[in-house]
Amino acid sequence: MATRVVPQKIIKNLRFKTTTKPLNSSHPSATAAVASLLEREQPSPPQPSHQQPSYLDLNDGERLFSAVPTSTLIRSSAVLHATAIGPVVDVGIWAMQSKLLQTGILKDAVMAVTKRTFYEHFCAGEDAITAGKSIRSVNEAGLRGMLVFGVEDAHENDGCDRNLKGFLHTVDVSKSLPPSSVSFVIVKITAICPMALLERISDLLRWQQKDPSFNLPWKQDSLPIFSESSPLYQTTKKPEPLTPQEESDFQLANQRLQQLCKKCVEANMPILVDAEHTTVQPAIDYFTYSSAIMHNKDDNPIVFGTIQTYLKDAKERLFLATKAAEKIGIPMGFKLVRGAYMSTESTLAESFGSKSPIHDTIKDTHNCFNDCSSYLLEKFANGKGSVVLATHNIESGKLAAAKAYEIGIGKVNHKLEFAQLCGMSDALSFGLSKAGFRVSKYMPFGPVEMVMPYLLRRAEENRGLLAASGFDRQLIRRELGRRLKAAIF
Numbered sequence: 001m002a003t004r005v006v007p008q009k010i011i012k013n014l015r016f017k018t019t020t021k022p023l024n025s026s027h028p029s030a031t032a033a034v035a036s037l038l039e040r041e042q043p044s045p046p047q048p049s050h051q052q053p054s055y056l057d058l059n060d061g062e063r064l065f066s067a068v069p070t071s072t073l074i075r076s077s078a079v080l081h082a083t084a085i086g087p088v089v090d091v092g093i094w095a096m097q098s099k100l101l102q103t104g105i106l107k108d109a110v111m112a113v114t115k116r117t118f119y120e121h122f123c124a125g126e127d128a129i130t131a132g133k134s135i136r137s138v139n140e141a142g143l144r145g146m147l148v149f150g151v152e153d154a155h156e157n158d159g160c161d162r163n164l165k166g167f168l169h170t171v172d173v174s175k176s177l178p179p180s181s182v183s184f185v186i187v188k189i190t191a192i193c194p195m196a197l198l199e200r201i202s203d204l205l206r207w208q209q210k211d212p213s214f215n216l217p218w219k220q221d222s223l224p225i226f227s228e229s230s231p232l233y234q235t236t237k238k239p240e241p242l243t244p245q246e247e248s249d250f251q252l253a254n255q256r257l258q259q260l261c262k263k264c265v266e267a268n269m270p271i272l273v274d275a276e277h278t279t280v281q282p283a284i285d286y287f288t289y290s291s292a293i294m295h296n297k298d299d300n301p302i303v304f305g306t307i308q309t310y311l312k313d314a315k316e317r318l319f320l321a322t323k324a325a326e327k328i329g330i331p332m333g334f335k336l337v338r339g340a341y342m343s344t345e346s347t348l349a350e351s352f353g354s355k356s357p358i359h360d361t362i363k364d365t366h367n368c369f370n371d372c373s374s375y376l377l378e379k380f381a382n383g384k385g386s387v388v389l390a391t392h393n394i395e396s397g398k399l400a401a402a403k404a405y406e407i408g409i410g411k412v413n414h415k416l417e418f419a420q421l422c423g424m425s426d427a428l429s430f431g432l433s434k435a436g437f438r439v440s441k442y443m444p445f446g447p448v449e450m451v452m453p454y455l456l457r458r459a460e461e462n463r464g465l466l467a468a469s470g471f472d473r474q475l476i477r478r479e480l481g482r483r484l485k486a487a488i489f
């Protein structure tokens with residue numbers, strides 16, 4: 001969907017205001033937005049940024065990083081530069097994974113180096129209390145924090161129970177922090193429901209999508225999880241119903257999630273469910289949507305789901321879920337991401353002899369993210385619901401900021417939050433915040449060993465000189481140079 005262009009005069013006046021004002025109340029109806037979202041079969045390429053009106057100044061490093069101490073900038077610069085050098089990342093990943101380095105003095109040394117570098121850059125601390133301190137400090141710099149208890153997937157009920165305690169504690173910590181400094185508590189359903197059970201539930205849901213007469217006695221009200229084009233290749237034959245043991249485990253998992261949701265409702269703290277790979281995502285969506293129906297009231301979504309826009313069926317599923325939420329009158333919250341499991345998805349699809357569920361080109365993914373974002377902004381501007389745009393992509397940030405200004409959604413009505421990972425795209429975070437938007441950093445916490453898989457993903461994501469972090473590297477280097485000159489002269 002093309003973004004309408006706002007006259008330069010208005011843009012100039014609005015640039016860098018700390019509050020957003022509605023620019024134009026006569027935006028197209030949601031129906032028109034939906035129609036154009038779905039009609040768009042041949043998405044046009046995103047316009048080059050020089051043709052877009054710019055609502056964000058991402059070039060003035062002095063202004064963007066004014067709240068960041070020089071010592072932090074130096075560490076950020078060093079870590080981002082290190083992750084940009086392929087061989088350094090390879091050695092780092094080898095060291096973090098190597099069995100040789102899993103015991104004794106070598107292990108202590110690797111852990112110590114990892115902690116002082118990658119860990120301190122990408123994570124919020126070893127426990128919820130330290131993470132709380134990190135959140136206070138990002139909050140002083142004008143941002144908010146998403147508290148992420150960095151647990152692993154669970155395979156047994158005992159592990160799920162332990163993880164639940166950690167999530168509940170996270171909500172307690174968030175209550176002890178300055179009001180509104182924590183935007184969300186993040187939950188991974190894979191940490192409170194055994195993985196094998198999530199796979200079974202996903203299989204059963206997929207089979208019901210193939211055969212609507214297939215009865216799932218345990219299934220409660222939910223929003224649509226699939227669309228007509230959703231790939232169902234992972235379920236090749238009719239699955240057996242849940243065994244009594246599985247039904248009991250399913251009830252336990254549901255009780256854990258409801259306990260957490262209730263605590264979040266009491267604390268008025270939104271809970272955001274992360275998305276994982278498609279093997280388990282139908283079950284995750286099921287848990288999310290059925291909880292949203294129970295807990296999202298009035299204009300205030302408490303339970304938010306995540307849509308991965310690298311999936312070809314993302315737009316249709318988002319459309320169906322928002323329409324269904326509208327019909328039953330609940331406010332729905334969505335986080336939009338591109339998606340983090342590209343290679344797993346492609347390999348899995350190939351093993352079934354199916355086409356990858358991921359868009360054929362990255363341009364299609366970019367268009368899908370931008371279209372879904374535009375659709376939700378229009379839909380929620382005057383309707384019920386909230387959107388979190390979780391991206392480091394500057395073009396997507398600019399497009400969404402322009403759209404938000406255009407239709408008057410943003411800081412004023414709290415229906416839009418931008419989000420970036422801790423340690424990534426700080427320039428975009430500060431730029432959006434200084435332009436008047438709410439912006440959160442996704443802040444995982446936990447012992448170094450526990451968050452190691454997360455750190456490995458971040459190292460991979462920033463690998464290579466052309467990685468997305470290139471923009472930040474340049475800007476930080478320039479700002480450090482400026483501070484050095486100012487100190488000398």
Ligand SMILES: Cc1cc2nc3c(=O)[nH]c(=O)nc-3n(C[C@H](O)[C@H](O)[C@H](O)COP(=O)(O)OP(=O)(O)OC[C@H]3O[C@@H](n4cnc5c(N)ncnc54)[C@H](O)[C@@H]3O)c2cc1C
Binds near residue numbers: 339
């Ligand atoms: C706050 C926050 C929360 C997140 N939560 C989740 C989550 O719950 N679940 C999840 O899966 N991910 C999550 N992510 C990660 C996210 O999905 C992305 O992996 C990451 O943010 C990079 O995408 P980007 O929007 O920042 O865009 P960019 O920096 O532009 O990254 C684009 C990347 O998209 C990938 N890509 C997508 N489609 C294609 C394609 N068709 N062809 C080639 N490459 C393609 C490539 O790897 C490319 O590097 C989260 C990210 C943030 C910031």
